[in-house]
Amino acid sequence: xxxxxxxxxCTASMLAAEKPKRDQNEVALPxxxxxxxxxxxxxxxxxxxxxxxxxxxxxxxxxxxxxxxRFWNVKTGKEVKRFTGTSNxxxxxxxxxxxxLAAERGDGIFIWNWKDSGLIRQIPxxxxxxxxxxxxxxxxxxxxxxxxxxxxxxxxSGKDAxxxxxxxxxxxxxxxxxxxxxxxxxxxxxxxxxxxxxxSKEVKTxxxxxxxxxxxxxxxxxKHLFSGGKVFNQGTHVWDIKNAKVLKIFKDYERPRLSDDGxxxxxxxxxxxxxxxxxxxxxxxQFPDRxxxxxxxFSPD
Numbered sequence: 001x002x003x004x005x006x007x008x009x010c011t012a013s014m015l016a017a018e019k020p021k022r023d024q025n026e027v028a029l030p031x032x033x034x035x036x037x038x039x040x041x042x043x044x045x046x047x048x049x050x051x052x053x054x055x056x057x058x059x060x061x062x063x064x065x066x067x068x069x070r071f072w073n074v075k076t077g078k079e080v081k082r083f084t085g086t087s088n089x090x091x092x093x094x095x096x097x098x099x100x101l102a103a104e105r106g107d108g109i110f111i112w113n114w115k116d117s118g119l120i121r122q123i124p125x126x127x128x129x130x131x132x133x134x135x136x137x138x139x140x141x142x143x144x145x146x147x148x149x150x151x152x153x154x155x156x157s158g159k160d161a162x163x164x165x166x167x168x169x170x171x172x173x174x175x176x177x178x179x180x181x182x183x184x185x186x187x188x189x190x191x192x193x194x195x196x197x198x199x200s201k202e203v204k205t206x207x208x209x210x211x212x213x214x215x216x217x218x219x220x221x222x223k224h225l226f227s228g229g230k231v232f233n234q235g236t237h238v239w240d241i242k243n244a245k246v247l248k249i250f251k252d253y254e255r256p257r258l259s260d261d262g263x264x265x266x267x268x269x270x271x272x273x274x275x276x277x278x279x280x281x282x283x284x285x286q287f288p289d290r291x292x293x294x295x296x297x298f299s300p301d
Contacts, residue, residue: 023077032285035077044070050295052093054114057300061100061114063090069102071114074299083112085119092132099138099155103129109143111155123158125151135176140197142174142183150174150185162195173227175216184225186213192227194241208246209234215255219262219278226256226265236267238281248281259298268293 021029023036046065053060059071059080067089071081088105095101100114109123109132127145134141140161142152150172152162162183166172170188177184182203183195192206192213211231218225224247225239235251250256253267258278265276273293275284 030288032287035074044068046089049089049091050093052095052297053299055095055097055300061093061095063093063102065089067104069093069100081117083110083117086110091129094133096134096136096138099134101132101134101141103132103143105129109141111141121156121158123153131174133174133176135180135197136178137180139180140176140183142176142185144172144174148172148188150187152183162200164193171212171214171230173213173216175218175225177218177222178220179222182218182222184216184218186216186227188212192216192225192239204241204244206239206241206244208237208239217256217258219258220260221262226258228254228256230254230269250276250281255296257296257298260300264298266296266298268296 021034023029029036044064044066048062048064050063051060058074060074061069061071063069067086069083069090070079073080086104090102090104092103098113098115099120100112102110104110105128108125109129111120112118113120123141125145127147129143129145131144132141138155140152141155145151148166148168148170150164150166151160153159154161164185164187167188172186172188174185181197183197184192186192190209190211193202194204196203209229211229211234213227213229215228216225223241225241226236227239228236233251234254235249236253236256237246238248240247250267252272253269255268257266263278265278267274267276270292271289273287273296277284
């Protein structure tokens with residue numbers, strides 16, 4: 001039985017009440033939504049695990065249990081391209097300017113040229129991958145795998161450039177700074193560690209979480225770091241990296257996502273989501289509670 005995937009695209013500026021917009025089938029959209037993806041002729045045939053916008057903002061890309069990666073035209077909601085070839089379901093997606101990374105349960109990490117659909121290479125690995133990301137310069141691929149370690153591999157050779165041993169069964173997190181200078185990671189404990197990629201030395205540790213950390217996000221200027229943790233209702237912490245101090249804690253929201261310009265912070269958990277001004281920390285919009293929020297991303301514009 002096919003499962004229905006419904007994704008709403010919302011703009012943070014649509015705060016005032018207005019006449020509901022309608023989708024391509026003339027069905028009213030929820031307040032604040034500008035498009036709908038998910039009718040029978042536009043849906044995956046199984047559960048959707050991840051969603052990311054292409055760097056140019058033209059397409060939304062989704063990875064699914066149906067073993068495909070699909071590109072959807074943001075304006076029309078129509079599928080325009082599909083990547084296949086994975087032997088198991090797609091668990092995570094990441095982009096740089098030219099490459100699309102997809103983590104697949106069985107065969108490894110696939111790297112495509114997302115513009116011409118060509119498969120560049122495959123990075124084999126032995127364990128299921130929960131998360132994958134690529135450094136802004138395309139040099140490194142970082143992944144969180146079920147050997148419970150943090151792997152940072154050379155994107156060309158696939159060999160470990162950095163390896164951080166984790167704790168069995170614990171959640172971990174990893175992120176690259178926008179300037180390619182630093183790597184932030186947590187290996188399953190309560191500590192965030194910053195590594196200088198030019199010297200390979202650990203330069204700072206951040207203490208303040210009460211349990212394992214599951215998400216890390218740098219601000220565009222790399223002055224702030226956003227970290228989320230679910231255990232013990234840690235919520236999202238906003239860090240002043242230079243002074244290693246917590247500026248703000250958002251309880252109940254363990255998954256932060258920052259807009260490309262660094263102005264808007266999306267916070268979510270399994271059932272709640274809101275948009276926050278990243279400078280003042282004031283709530284811009286509170287979204288209706290849902291049965292399950294699985295992922296969120298900002299379009300580049």
